[in-house]
Amino acid sequence: MPVELLSSALVHTVDSIELPPLGEGVFGRAERRDEYPIVVTRSPEETVERLLRLVGDANVALITDETVERLYGSLVVGALEKAGTAVEVAAVPAGERHKTLGQACDLLDWLTGTQIGRRDVVVNLGGGVVIDMGGWVAASYMRGVPYVNLPTTLIGQVDAGIGGKVAVNHLVAKNLIGGFAQPRAVISDISFLRTTGIRQLRAGLAESIKKAIIASPAYWALIEASADAVLAGDSEALAALVHGAGAIKAELIERDPYEDDSRRTLGFGHAIAHPLETVTSYSELLHGEAVAFGMAVELQLAAARHLLPPARHERILDLLRRVGLPTTSAELPAAVDGPRLIAATERIRLIRGGGYRFVLPIDLGETVIADDVTPSELREALRRCGVELR
Ligand SMILES: NC(=O)c1ccc[n+]([C@@H]2O[C@H](COP(=O)([O-])OP(=O)(O)OC[C@H]3O[C@@H](n4cnc5c(N)ncnc54)[C@H](O)[C@@H]3O)[C@@H](O)[C@H]2O)c1
Numbered sequence: 001m002p003v004e005l006l007s008s009a010l011v012h013t014v015d016s017i018e019l020p021p022l023g024e025g026v027f028g029r030a031e032r033r034d035e036y037p038i039v040v041t042r043s044p045e046e047t048v049e050r051l052l053r054l055v056g057d058a059n060v061a062l063i064t065d066e067t068v069e070r071l072y073g074s075l076v077v078g079a080l081e082k083a084g085t086a087v088e089v090a091a092v093p094a095g096e097r098h099k100t101l102g103q104a105c106d107l108l109d110w111l112t113g114t115q116i117g118r119r120d121v122v123v124n125l126g127g128g129v130v131i132d133m134g135g136w137v138a139a140s141y142m143r144g145v146p147y148v149n150l151p152t153t154l155i156g157q158v159d160a161g162i163g164g165k166v167a168v169n170h171l172v173a174k175n176l177i178g179g180f181a182q183p184r185a186v187i188s189d190i191s192f193l194r195t196t197g198i199r200q201l202r203a204g205l206a207e208s209i210k211k212a213i214i215a216s217p218a219y220w221a222l223i224e225a226s227a228d229a230v231l232a233g234d235s236e237a238l239a240a241l242v243h244g245a246g247a248i249k250a251e252l253i254e255r256d257p258y259e260d261d262s263r264r265t266l267g268f269g270h271a272i273a274h275p276l277e278t279v280t281s282y283s284e285l286l287h288g289e290a291v292a293f294g295m296a297v298e299l300q301l302a303a304a305r306h307l308l309p310p311a312r313h314e315r316i317l318d319l320l321r322r323v324g325l326p327t328t329s330a331e332l333p334a335a336v337d338g339p340r341l342i343a344a345t346e347r348i349r350l351i352r353g354g355g356y357r358f359v360l361p362i363d364l365g366e367t368v369i370a371d372d373v374t375p376s377e378l379r380e381a382l383r384r385c386g387v388e389l390r
Pocket residue numbers: 065066067068071094095096099126127128129130132152153154155156159160161162163164165166175192193194195196197200203207286287288
């Protein structure tokens with residue numbers, strides 16, 4: 001067909017690609033840079049207004065859990081629909097036990113029956129479970145549909161919503177099945193936190209305190225000064241806490257978005273927290289409670305190596321205790337089977353390949369990563385945190 005008869009939109013020319021000589025190295029390359037706003041809002045109206053600006057005329061698939069749907073579903077969906085946005089809703093059963101591949105597959109099945117296409121938007125409205133699982137579902141469907149996080153728990157707002165780590169659990173290990181997919185935006189509405197209860201606020205504070213220990217004496221000072229107000233649900237204190245966490249996590253993620261650096265510190269507390277959640281069947285402990293205990297164990301490891309002076313050790317434990325987080329096994333809301341915990345920790349070590357890797361604090365904002373912790377050091381630290389080992 002003569003070229004002039006073709007619409008210019010159909011003509012696609014590329015610079016001719018030369019063939020390299022056979023035997024010459026060929027490399028695949030791909031680069032991607034994501035940038036997204038992380039904002040704090042103070043009412044569902046303000047949240048939906050922000051969301052609408054992001055969504056434009058796209059359709060929305062809203063993933064939530066049954067508890068959050070009951071509390072906020074009609075508020076959010078109603079406001080979106082009022083603005084003319086088509087919304088379809090899936091509410092999964094609430095709780096960590098349901099962050100499974102089976103549940104994620106059900107969500108994928110559900111998406112196939114919706115109007116959602118690659119330019120539409122998945123909105124995750126819920127705690128860390130909905131955020132992690134909904135993010136993975138959005139990242140997998142059609143090789144990736146944009147998603148926006150509206151975290152409704154403090155842990156979701158200070159941690160899970162940000163950073164693009166998406167996953168579901170497996171009986172063998174937590175977050176075993178997952179990937180990286182950054183959200184289009186994170187809108188943390190602190191007004192949602194009014195209904196979470198104090199136990200959830202404490203759990204969120206655990207991930208906040210973690211960030212302060214690994215990266216920011218300034219954030220530590222903010223938490224020390226405002227922890228009581230946070231637990232009392234004070235809006236200003238919550239907004240400052242969530243805003244600070246967003247800034248710290250965004251900075252740490254930018255330095256190492258895909259966890260290429262094995263010497264990452266964001267995992268502080270998690271080398272023990274994750275196996276602890278696995279051996280308590282993802283049911284009795286909140287993630288933040290497991291993290292607090294995991295931090296106590298790593299603090300103990302650091303103290304035993306004389307990296308962490310006793311006064312600093314005590315100061316950190318004091319804050320954890322003051323906000324009501326567990327630092328010994330007796331304070332955990334679930335009985336801990338010591339040998340099973342060791343076995344699950346060992347399994348994670350094998351999955352990762354290599355030695356145990358622990359984050360050992362020296363001072364606020366200063367840590368060392370130790371990959372040479374011996375099994376007997378670990379056992380001793382666990383014992384000192386009250387875990388019985390036969
Ligand atoms: N991806 C990450 O970087 C990252 C970081 C931290 C935690 N996480 C994950 O987050 C999960 C823990 O998050 P979570 O503690 O929010 O768990 P969750 O999502 O199970 O929420 C806890 C409970 O609170 C309820 N809830 C949620 N919002 C509520 C509200 N506003 N009012 C009343 N009840 C509400 C939920 O229905 C649930 O029963 C874990 O799976 C953890 O692995 C992920």
